[in-house]
Amino acid sequence: MDPRNNSTLMIFIFVAVAIFGLFFLAFLILFSRYFKLWLRAFVTKARIGPLSLVSMSLRKVNPQVVVDAKIMAVQAGLSSISTTQMEAHYLAGGNVQRLVKSLIAAHRANIQLEWETAAAIDLAGRNVLEAVQTSVDPKVIDCPDPRRHGRNTLDGVARDGIQLKARARVTVRTNLSQLIGGATEETIIARVGEGIVSAIGSCENHREVLANPMMIARRVLDKGLDSQTAYEIVSIDIADIDVGDNVGARLQMDQAEADVRIARAKAEERRAAAVAQEQEMKALTKENQAHVVLAEADVPRAMADAFRAGFLRADPDQNGSADHTN
Known part of the structure; x- marks a missing residue:
């Protein structure tokens, strides 16, 4: 065997063992970590x-x-x-x-x-x-949420004009199938608030709501407000409801006051028209009087012209009257 081949083979083996040793050492260091x-x-x-x-x-x-x-x-x-x-x-x-x-x-x-x-x-x-x-474990959402919207009540007006202030608590659980792309709590709060206000407004009088507040909750639940949202509404509870202002009476008062202002404006318009017409009549009277004066001034001139033309002569009769015929 050629000694040069042996030395080359030994060098190759040494290099391979060194490289393997380095990799093994690095692996041991990482593995020890x-x-x-x-x-x-x-x-x-x-x-x-x-x-x-x-x-x-x-x-x-x-x-x-x-x-x-x-x-x-x-x-x-x-x-x-x-x-x-x-x-x-x-x-x-x-x-x-x-x-x-x-x-x-x-x-x-x-x-x-x-x-x-x-x-x-x-x-x-x-x-x-x-x-x-x-x-x-379903969670409870306040509707409205004072921390988010700065309001404490939902204000609705019944058909008799009485304002009702309500607060609701909505119990929801996550709908995992709609969690991706579904609406969040803000949508739930907005929809429930709109439903409560609409339910109050559809009542004939406020006594119906005060006597049975759950009627509002049932009407809101029947609308399916949790569709396309990330939550499923379990229940809606009316936590509190109070009587507010008589909005209907206030609106009627405002309407009556507005009608009075309109009537006054129309009366003032008619008065101004009458005053203007009176002034026009006075001006027309003065104009007609001026025409009369002008006509009276033309009478002597016409008589003088008639005398000069010979259409009139002074022939007194027995009664001392003059004959004005030719």
Whole structure:
């Protein structure tokens, strides 16, 4: 055998062993960093190997988050959730631990919730864990909410003109199927408020509402106000209802005052027209008097012209009258 070939082979083997040693040393350093995580995953049967932990760090995925989430899922009986799904959700900017907690809560409450649906809800910016908790334990919304709208009551006017001030409490639970793209609490509050005001306005008199406030709640529930929203209305309770102003009487007073002002304006218009007509008649009288004076001034002139023309002569008769005929 050629000694040069032997030396080349030895160099190649040495380089290969050195490279392998460097990689093995790097792996040991990384593995020693995540040894406790791997041990926890191994003990809890999370089935996450050391190579997976190292590759997570290379992909800029926090192994601590994924291991904790995987352990929670396995211990809760959700072993079908893979590590790859958790890594993909983490890289997409989602909250992996909150998502797994929501799936565990839905599983324990016997609520049908898939990983894809929960992941979409979380990536949409909704708190999926709070949504599941609200679906299990309904929450109460004040209508109106003074902290949001600065109003304490919903003001409606019955047909008899009496104003009623009402406050309602709406019990809702999350509709997970409509959580993506569904309207939020603001829409629920607005719809319930509009329904209560409309129900009060449809009553013949305010005594009907005071005698049976739940009549308003039933009318509002019958309208299906929770359609296309992220919540399902469980119940609407009228917490308080008070009598306000007599809006009908006030409007009638305002109308009467307006009618008086209109009548006064029309009377003033007629008075001004009469005064103007009076002034016109006076001016017409003066004009006619001027015509009479002018006519009277023409009489002597006409008589003088008649004398000069010989149409008139002075021939007094027995009675001392003059003959004016020719």
